[in-house]
Amino acid sequence: MQLDMRLSRIIELAPGIREFWLCREDGGELPTYSGGSHVVLSLPLPGGIQRNPYSLLGDPADCNKWRIAVRRQEQSRGGSVWLHDSAQEGQALKVSMPANLFPMARLGRHHVLIAGGIGVTPMLSHARELARLGESFEVHYAHRAPEFGVLADELRTLAGPDLHCYVESRGETIDFSKLLARRPLGTHAYLCGPQGMVEAYHRIASEMGWPDTHVHSERFLAPPPGAPFTVRLAKTGKAIEVRREQSMLEAIESSGVQPPFLCRGGACGQCEMEVLDCDSSLLHNDLFLSQADRDSGRKIMPCVSRVTGGCITVNL
């Protein structure tokens, strides 16, 4: 289900980082959500609709507006550039209902929230929820330079002295082997940040003996552009062209077919499709399929993955 919404406010947070407020077009109330949730915005780019996921950073109990923040990324398919260069206050947009692939562990006794750069956004909604519930938590926020510590003031009002900032330009970085050491039983850690940071965090936590169930992370991948190709839907025989900057999922949607999805970032597994035939090579970009799945050549996640050209036939 999609809601008719509009951009009610645009705020310049830092060079290349904008915050957007979303309200219902009809002025009605919005549903509440849980900390860590995201929504999918349908962006009206000149080449067609692009659907991108963004974490909600506001108060999960706020029924008047949803808040997101977006970093401008030149080397991407154009969604963030459109939001920075073309989006105006009052702009109408279709927005999905919130979904949560990064929930809080409700039975956790202490929560360590770790953010890298724009990965601060889901940590804000987590921190607001934890503060309201009176739960024990701390926040570690790494960013490139002082001016990129956007939203640190809001985090400080929630976490007080338990907010720790690390400014890369001052040589400050998060030392995971210290941060994760000697934590009492029942501690859960959560990280949202760039790929290298996520990988280091999981590797060090694993080496230190943290159970996987207590080490949480969120990373949405953007579908990379690539060579155009054709996707054929076996059940109807429909052949659909996938353009260079379009994801396979977006191309299928633009033909009127609506496959299931949740994250649109290669993480949830909802959009998995069976490959019946392919006359080129699969380019897997997801975080979901196992190596065995990839090696089989029979599965693809169309929200982020594509093929090198030619034609792929899927069981749809």
Ligand code: FES
């Ligand atoms: S929609 Fe989540 S993996 Fe594709």
